[in-house]
Amino acid sequence: MATSNPVVLASQNAAPLAEPKALSTVEASKRRAAYKAVEDHFDTSYKYIGIGSGSTVVYVVEAIAAKGREVTSKMVFIPTGDQSKQLIIEAGLPLGSIDALPPVEVGHIKMDGISALNVATGLQDLGLKGKRQSLDVAFDGADEIDEELNCIKGGGACLFQEKLVATAAKKFICVAGNIVLLRELVPKLIAADSRKLQPRLLTKWKTIPIEIAPLAAPTIKRILITLGSPDPTIRQGGSAKAGPVVTDNGMWIIDAPFPPLGLHSDLKHGDHGDGEHGTWEVHNLGRRLKRIVGVLEVGLFHGRNGIQVAAAGEEGGGQKPVAAYFGMENGEVEVRTAKEVHGVKSRP
Numbered sequence: 001m002a003t004s005n006p007v008v009l010a011s012q013n014a015a016p017l018a019e020p021k022a023l024s025t026v027e028a029s030k031r032r033a034a035y036k037a038v039e040d041h042f043d044t045s046y047k048y049i050g051i052g053s054g055s056t057v058v059y060v061v062e063a064i065a066a067k068g069r070e071v072t073s074k075m076v077f078i079p080t081g082d083q084s085k086q087l088i089i090e091a092g093l094p095l096g097s098i099d100a101l102p103p104v105e106v107g108h109i110k111m112d113g114i115s116a117l118n119v120a121t122g123l124q125d126l127g128l129k130g131k132r133q134s135l136d137v138a139f140d141g142a143d144e145i146d147e148e149l150n151c152i153k154g155g156g157a158c159l160f161q162e163k164l165v166a167t168a169a170k171k172f173i174c175v176a177g178n179i180v181l182l183r184e185l186v187p188k189l190i191a192a193d194s195r196k197l198q199p200r201l202l203t204k205w206k207t208i209p210i211e212i213a214p215l216a217a218p219t220i221k222r223i224l225i226t227l228g229s230p231d232p233t234i235r236q237g238g239s240a241k242a243g244p245v246v247t248d249n250g251m252w253i254i255d256a257p258f259p260p261l262g263l264h265s266d267l268k269h270g271d272h273g274d275g276e277h278g279t280w281e282v283h284n285l286g287r288r289l290k291r292i293v294g295v296l297e298v299g300l301f302h303g304r305n306g307i308q309v310a311a312a313g314e315e316g317g318g319q320k321p322v323a324a325y326f327g328m329e330n331g332e333v334e335v336r337t338a339k340e341v342h343g344v345k346s347r348p
């Protein structure tokens with residue numbers, strides 16, 4: 001079905017000019033991936049740009065700011081949380097908000113900002129004028145990405161606003177250093193064997209972050225256990241904050257471990273991927289978790305991408321990126337793009 005295209009390697013020419021010398025291998029790989037993603041998917045004609053959260057997005061903002069004020073001052077940058085809001089402000093980029101897009105009159109249809117933006121940002125090309133689609137592009141990081149470009153996000157507790165922005169974007173682009181430094185396990189500078197690109201989710205990254213209402217925590221934990229998550233845990237602030245991590249939305253995060261998730265094509269006869277045989281198919285689990293009362297959002301980005309949603313003539317964007325950029329240890333950037341853009345009509 002919707003596996004990503006075979007690997008495309010962009011060599012060192014993706015590297016930005018004047019790479020700071022002090023960057024570790026990991027940081028340099030993220031920076032190269034970010035610059036390449038911006039080079040490929042940032043157009044000077046764009047108006048609304050979504051900015052994700054995490055350590056990789058820092059370089060996306062750097063790459064965009066390097067385009068110069070004459071380009072960026074005409075744009076509006078939509079954050080996905082307090083960190084990205086600060087990044088936008090500190091880079092001198094115009095700050096917007098996903099809930100503050102101006103209402104616009106188009107023809108005799110009274111449209112909210114989201115619908116009108118859709119017209120402004122080129123859905124006419126697809127013959128879908130007037131459909132809801134607000135941002136030209138959104139860039140974000142990810143904790144793990146599978147071969148169909150399903151993602152786990154929320155390692156930095158920002159998943160709800162990230163999904164809100166990603167699903168409002170015509171193009172959602174993921175940028176991920178593919179080498180992860182395990183500082184806790186390896187105190188000195190060593191790139192450990194933990195890679196964000198995996199055939200299946202929950203291979204190296206072991207838990208799904210779920211943003212929840214604090215009052216519902218005990219019930220949600222019990223339900224997660226019945227769904228096959230052996231030890232769901234409320235994320236704690238550690239030395240930075242006594243007690244649970246509180247998200248930008250005043251919620252808590254539960255990190256729910258599950259065995260590696262299957263794809264639809266993995267399912268054998270009689271196995272519906274509903275956890276009954278020990279394996280969850282990624283869409284089934286994402287949908288099931290979202291149905292639990294008290295869950296604000298699930299850190300699984302699955303289903304369709306924005307182009308597939310638009311091609312199906314439906315409103316909104318998709319959860320999955322249309323392309324993912326991985327910074328490699330050897331200095332190259334691996335790019336994976338969605339292979340089939342029209343193939344998943346029935347999936348949410």
Ligand SMILES: O=C[C@H](O)[C@H](O)[C@H](O)COP(=O)(O)O
Binds near residue numbers: 140152154162
């Ligand atoms: O909650 C945080 C976000 O989902 C991040 O985009 C994700 O955790 C990846 O972060 P990083 O770029 O720091 O690896």
